[in-house]
Amino acid sequence: MTDTPSAAETRAKDTGDYRDTVFLPKTDFPMKAGLPQKEPLILAKWLEGNLEGQIRASRAGRDQFILHDGPPYANGDMHIGHALNHILKDMVVRTQTLKGKDAPYVPGWDCHGLPIEWKVEEQYRKKKLNKDEVPVEEFRAECRAYAQHWVDTQREQLKRLGIGGDWDHPYLTMDYEAEATIVRELLKFAANDMLYRGAKPVMWSPVEKTALAEAEIEYEDIVSTQIDVAFEIVESPIPELVGAKAVIWTTTPWTIPVNQALAYGPDVDYVLVEAATQSEVDEGASFREFLVAEPLLGEFMRRGGFVLQTKVSDPIKGADLAGTIARHPMHALGGFFARPRPFLPGDFVTTDSGTGLVHMSPDHGEDDFDLCKANGIDPVFAVEGDGKYREDWGWLGGQGSVINPKFNAPDGPICTDLREAGGLLAASADYKHSYPHSWRSKAKVIYRCTPQWFVPMDRVMTHIEPKTPREKRWENEGGAINPHEEDLCAAPTLRQAAMQAIDETRFVPEKGRNRISSMVKDRPDWVLSRQRAWGVPITLFVDRKTGQYLNDPIVNDRIVAAVKAGGVDAWSDARAPEYLGDAYDAADYERIVDILDVWFDSGCTHAFVLESGRWPALVRHDGGTHSADLYLEGSDQHRGWFQSSLLESCGTRGQAPYKAVLTHGFTMDSKGFKMSKSLGNTISPIDLMRDYGADILRLWALSVDFTEDHRIGKEILTGVADQYRKLRNTFRYLLGALEGFTDEERIEDVSKMPELERYMLNQLAHLDQHLREAVDDFDFNSYTRLLADFCNEDLSAFYFDIRKDRLYCDINLATGVQTAERAAYRTVLDTIFQALVRYAAPVLVFTSEEVWGTRYPDASSVHLLEWPELDVGALIDGELAARWDKARAHREVVTAAIEPLRREKIVRSSLEAKVSMPAVPNLSEQAMAEIAITAAVTYGGESVTVSPTTDHKCGRCWRHLPEVTEDGNLCNRCETVLKPA
Structure with a gap:
């Protein structure tokens, strides 16, 4: 030390300018972020240094937290939904890693299915080529190449978002080993008698010529033709009904050519009336008699423009219509159309709309099929896969497509023929309603009865051990018993096992439990088959005489081994004798050529990813089950991946493949409208990263209430950018204020610090507690808000503001001597810095790395650090906090x-x-x-x-x-x- 004034002090006394004698924060950390330019450099450094490998090594042997990635579809650039979803997953993985857990992330892609096949077909159509004329192996190879292209593209885009994971070894459902796993899982269902072939109405796309799952359906409003059609009653236990016209109402005129019965509501009151149109009255025509539900009489009269003459009968209870028979309006065509149309009781018949009588077409409706089947009426398969009637069909054979509005129009062939036959009472193309469309092609779909392969929901699974009754883990309080306990004392059905698993799963938000429960509770049998080429085949041989599929473990093992070696192309006629071996004659067996529902593919990923051992980091080393700790996807996956994974796992293992399920809503534009290319309101995350940087996009995703639908737009992002700027400035101040800080000036005894410093440590300890709770609750909106509020309100607007005087002035720059108060302030700043940079790292992955590297240029990555070590119990002081x-x-x-x-x-x-x-x-x-x-x-x-x-x-x-x-x-x-x- 020196006992003479410094040159700066002497100059200050001479000039009155003391600026050189005060400490002014200095840092190389710039105020301007420049994220679009800086982030790629940081990312390149991580990849070059194998940061993911370093993290895995640093957490090896620790408690595990496994998030299983729901596979996005390998088709097109990453969109804003992809970005949100993967940022949330990355936040889960990084916060669990920060807490010291081993939380590996293996990304995956869904690679089979109709959308990819459709895109390849589009390329064929542009070249005027017919897909069916190309060898199927060649076609599949093009589908595989198309999928791989988008896997590679999306992988780079997701890496640019700062998503950490094993990007060099993702899982793909089109990997041979994955395809073999899917086959093996299917054959488990077959071996356990949990497959059957049957004809039921399923969602069918005439455009894509395949069955679709409910998860592949979206609903859009359309305007349809509504018609009232008269069926003449020819027999009835109520004599006055004979000769009257039973009136049905429908918005699908194309189903009339396949009608086989009429349904009535047993508790509905019907009435027989005489009526005619005004023109008929003017012309002196006779009144006709119509049978309709009494509550709907007025609507029927209005639609047909009828004038009521009189009510012929008192109300007739629906149950009294049993035994009544009508004839089809086109009965003169003979054959199928001349058959009697019986009246059947249907509990589903209501008086909400229509006439209270419903025409039954078992080929094209679930209620229709079930009611007709119960009464010995079988489907006739009149509508082909392309939506046209069979060439040999007696009415409109070879015509269609049945979903074409012109075909169903009031002046279309159906209505024209009905009108000429005297059966059409009213027709108007003005009925607006919601209608199912293919999620991919956007084309309208129909219910169509075709032979398909199903997994039964209500068949007892004798291969699954009954579960011991236990308390529900999450929903009930006070030890309430699982409502499915009684059922599961015996071997469960798949539906019962799935409902039990739902009860035992944690849902975030909780409302997800009710959503998936209601779907599973009422869902029909699972339709597994698709009539396409690009997918995993249903690898079954069916005996041509008995119709039973072959269930031979040796044959099954051969099939699985072949698929593992050569992929789905291994399933071919040429290799059938090889699989069947000497024990069976290939000529006696039908080789199934349908492929699997792509949701079955993705539903099997838990088996491939979590159980195969291909990713050692995912192998449970604590003896736990195969279940992942968390599945995280959009709320639409309650009917998609969450459900298919649940059913697949319950059908083969008797339990869910997950312990918890987290769902997020959808991203809307700034006005709350759904994003669509047609509206021109889509926002590309790729463009956002180019303009703002990935950390701004991450901050937005983790600031919104992602459990509900949320918004994004220019104004919103401007606000997020401002929030980022404040956080960045907080770190900039800390870096500058801590310039030259060493452990020698640290005050270890907190009790010797001024009250304000102890109060701020109290605030930091509370923040630490709340952030831990937010991590446990997956409440990242609160996590980010708490972090921002602490920086803005506790630090910048309060603590920094008050203490900057001591920071600047309580030190002699010449001697380095400072006051105890200033040393305490810098000690607390260092404690806050060490905590904040860790808290922020999962949110602002690039910025936190830049902050850490600015202060510690030679240190390893910030993402190798663990949760700050704070003695929270000692730092929290209620009385002190209340006073301050x-x-x-x-x-x-x-x-x-x-x-x-x-x-x-x-x-x-x-x-x-x-x-x-x-x-x-x-x-x-x-x-x-x-x-x-x-x-x-x-x-x-x-x-x-x-x-x-x-x-x-x-x-x-x-x-x-x-x-x-x-x-x-x-x-x-x-x-x-x-x-x-």
């Missing part, structure tokens, strides 16, 4: 009282104000003045009053104090600080 919370409230009152004087320029800053105010308990006037950053505070007034100070301004710290004799002289503190050691 009140002090902060008083500070706000004083600041508000000063503001009018600032606006009127009576004072230029709070340092020029003296304040009179009521006394603040346990806080001296000098301490209150320091907190409020005023010249002076005097206790005694009943309210807060402010006036300009008359004290002079210190030339170094700029505080107005009584001991300063004139402006520019030094206060006592600055004199002391600048004294030579």
Whole structure:
């Protein structure tokens, strides 16, 4: 140390300029982020240094947390939904890793299915080629190449988002080993008698010529033709009904050519009426008799323009219609159309709309099929896969497509023929309603009865051991017993096992439980088969005589081994004898050529990814089950991946493949509209990263309430960018304020620190607690908000503001000697820095790395760090916190009282104000003045009053104090600080 003044101090006394004697924060961390340019450089460094491998090595042997990635579809660029979904997954993985757990992330892609096949077919059509003329192996190879292209494209885009994971070894459902796993899982269902071939109405796309799953359906409003059709009653236990016309109403005229019965509601009141149109009355025509539900009589009369003559009968209870028979309006065509059309009781018949009588076409409706089947009426398969009637069909054979509006129009062939036959009573193309469409092609679909392969929901699974009754884990309180306990004391059905598994799963948000429960509770049997080429085949041989599929473990093993070696192309006629071996004659067996529902593919990923051992980091080393800790996808996956995975796992293992399910809503535009290319309101995450950087996009995704539908737009992103700027400036201040900080100046004994420092450590400890809770609850919206609020309100607007005076002035730059108060402040700043950079790392993955590297250029990545070690119990002090919370409230009152004087320029800053105010308990006037950053505070007034100070301004710290004799002289503190050691 020296006992002579420094050159800067001497110059300051001579010139009155003390700027060189105060500590001013310095840092290389720039205020301007430049994220679009900087982030790719950081990403390249991570990849070059194998950061993922370092993280895995650092967490090896720790408690595991396994998030199983729901595979996005390998078709097109990443969209905003992809971005949100993967940011949330990355947040889960990074926060669990931060807590010290081994949380590997293996990304995956769904690679089979109609959308990819459709795109390849489009390329064929452009070249005027017919897909069916190309060898199927060649076609599949093109589908595989198409999928691989988009896997590679999306992988780079997701890496650019800062998503950490094993990107070099993703899982793909088109990997041979994955395809073999899917086959093996299918054959488990077959071996356990959990497959059957049957004809049922399923969602069918005439455009794509395949069955579709409910998860592949979306509903859009359309306008259809509604018609009223008369079926003449030819027999009835109620004599007056014979010769009358039973009236049905439908919005699918194309199903009339396949009608086989009429349904009535047993408890509905019907009435027989005489009616005619006004023109018929004017022409003197006879009134006709119509049978309709009494509550719907008025609507029927209005649609047909009828005038009511009289009610022929008293109300007829629907149950009394049993035994009534009608004939089809096209009965004159003979054959199928001349058969009797019986009246059948249907509990599904209501009086909400129509006529109260429903025409039954078992080929094209679930209720129709079930009711007709129960009464011995079979489907006739009149509509082909392309939506046209069979060439040999007696009415409109070879015509269609049945979903074409012109075909169903009031002047179309169906209505024209019905009108000529006297069966059409009313027709109008004005009925607006919701209608199912293919999720991929956007084309309308139909219910169509075709032979398909199904998994039964209500067949007892004798291969699954009954579960011991146990309490529901998450929903019930007080030890309420599982409602499915009684059922599961015996071998369960797939539906029962799935409902039990739902009860035992944690759902975030909780409403997801009810959503998936209602779907599973009422869902029909699972339709597994698709009539396409690009997918995993249903690898079954069916005996041509008995119709039974072959269930031979040796044959099954051969098939699985062949698929593992050569992929789906291994399933071919040429290799059938090889699989069947000497024990069976290939000529006796039909080789099934349908492929599997792509949801079965993705439903099997838990078996491939979590159980195969291909990814050692995913192998449970604690002896736990194969279940993942978390599945995380959009809320639409309650009917998609969550459900197919649940059913597949329950059908083969008797339990869910997950312990918890987290769902997020959909991203809407800034006005709350669904994004679509046709509206021109889509927002590309790729463009956003180019303009803003990935960290801004991540901050947006983790700031919204993602459990509900949420918005994004220019104004919203501007606000997020402002929030980012504040967080960045907080780190910038910390870096500058901690310049040169060493462990030698650290104050280890917290009790020796000033109260304000202890209060801030108390606030940090509370933040730590709340952030831990947010991580456990997957409440990332709260996590991000808590982090931002602490930086903005506790630090920037309060702590930094108050303590900057001590930071700048409580040190002699020449000697390095500082006050104990300043050392305490810097100690707390370091503690806050070490905590904040860790808390922020899962959110701002690039910025936190830049912050950490700025302070520690030679250190390893910030993402290798663990949760900060804070003695939370020791730092939290309730009495201290309550006292300082009140002090902060008083500070706000004083600041508000000063503001009018600032606006009127009576004072230029709070340092020029003296304040009179009521006394603040346990806080001296000098301490209150320091907190409020005023010249002076005097206790005694009943309210807060402010006036300009008359004290002079210190030339170094700029505080107005009584001991300063004139402006520019030094206060006592600055004199002391600048004294030579």
